[in-house]
Amino acid sequence: MKLDEFHLERIQSQWENIVDYNLSESGVEPLRLNELVPHNRLQREILETKLGYPQTNGSIPLRRNVSSLYEGATEDHVLVTNGGSEANMVSIWNMLHESDDRDEVVVELPNYMQIWGYSRAFGANVKSFWLTEGDGAWLPDIEGLKDMVSKKTNLIALCNPNNPTGATMKEEHLKAIAEIAEDCGAWILSDEIYRGAELVEQRTPTMWDYYDRVLVTSGLSKAYGLPGLRIGWIACKDEDKVRDLWSYSDYTSIAPSMLGDRLGQMALEPAMREFIEKRTKRILKENWAAMEKWLGENEDIMTCIPPEAAPVCLVKYSESIKSTELAESLIQEKSVLVAPGDHFLLPQTIRIGYGHDKKKLVKGLSLTADFLRGEE
Structure with a gap:
């Protein structure tokens, strides 16, 4: 049995903890342990768990x-x-x-x-x-x-x-x-x-x-x-x-x-499931508003069909550059990581994850637009 190289996982594993702005992440901002286990009794129970x-x-x-x-x-x-x-x-x-x-x-x-x-x-x-x-x-x-x-x-x-x-x-x-x-x-x-x-x-x-x-x-x-x-x-x-x-x-x-x-x-x-799902929806709605604003400001160079679910969207760009080359250039020149559309068999696109830290999202998006416009 021979496995094809999983190109998407490789570029993410190599760079996601090194770049300043990771826009390739496909989940929502992770919970902290004290959010999942907020009460002292439950915390003690976890600490006493036999491994x-x-x-x-x-x-x-x-x-x-x-x-x-x-x-x-x-x-x-x-x-x-x-x-x-x-x-x-x-x-x-x-x-x-x-x-x-x-x-x-x-x-x-x-x-x-x-x-x-x-x-x-x-x-x-x-x-x-x-x-x-x-x-x-x-x-x-x-x-x-x-x-x-x-x-x-x-x-x-x-x-x-x-x-x-x-x-x-x-x-x-x-x-x-x-x-x-x-x-x-x-x-x-x-x-x-x-x-x-x-x-x-x-x-x-x-x-x-x-x-x-x-x-x-x-x-x-x-x-x-x-x-x-x-x-x-x-x-x-x-x-x-x-x-x-x-x-x-x-x-x-x-x-x-x-x-x-x-x-x-x-x-x-x-009760916890309800809390987590409400948290997820709040993060997505707040961050999608920032994402949508950015897309509107750059509609002359990119388009996107709005997602209905999931903290990811697929953005088409007008610049004549392969998405893998675009991703590599963004890493080297802007310290931004995106997921190349080539890894989804969709050239001239990038997948952007918008479910994490909003301030970093906004800055990473700004740097991505600057690169596509040829700005320093």
Whole structure:
């Protein structure tokens, strides 16, 4: 098995802790531990936690809290993983390894290219269908998906809300995709790591509600601002499939960390979950206002379809420079890091994360515009 280089992760890992202004970050400003554990009693409980192995598929309280996000689910429908990345990896590995005659994976693009890379590494015939621009929104090409699937399609992979565009699929889109999957006998892998990070009050619909053969992956890294806990999960209506997935995670990380599991339980308790989600929406609305102002001031050199969810947006620029070259120049000349659109197969674009420190966001945006205008 040979893995393609994960170009986006490489440029972020190399520079995100070195530059002055990191606009590549795709989550919201992380919570501090004393925000998640604000009371003395709970703090003592955490300090007295024995740092042994937790239950390897996730503790029952954590899985029960995760299951509350999906109608009709119980803890037996949930496998806890080390972040959403392991959830996607285990899902792809399991689905392709367990099938002898279905070797096609159809991936929604643009996308965070992890599922694309895993599928190629495991020997799948990877196809794609695209979100397309129309009426001021990114919309799934349903007819294009119909043309891509076949009786050899193992999996249709979605990212909803979408990274890098911030677009969300609506109920009618999910129903249409579910019908296509049903017709060709495919499973659906729905990466919903940004669900709960909406700029509007309405929560993004989940594929859980529209299809039985679905693997929903998610975690606490993005919408919940807790990437350091490394808590992700797979939710599936088929309990046998969940146990099967668990046997695969025995060969990867074995278990989440004890502290990650315990703090994850706390994050998903109803009152704390409500607090975190309100905090996320507040940060996004405040920071998007600054982002929108900057876009308006620079509309002669860039355009952007506003995101509906997620602290990321995709910006098209008019300067005739490759996005990878633009990103490298911004690092060297302005100490600003952006995510090149080339890493999402979308040239002449950059992904900007707007969910972190507002003052640094505004300064980083200003420096980016200065560079595109050729100003010192």
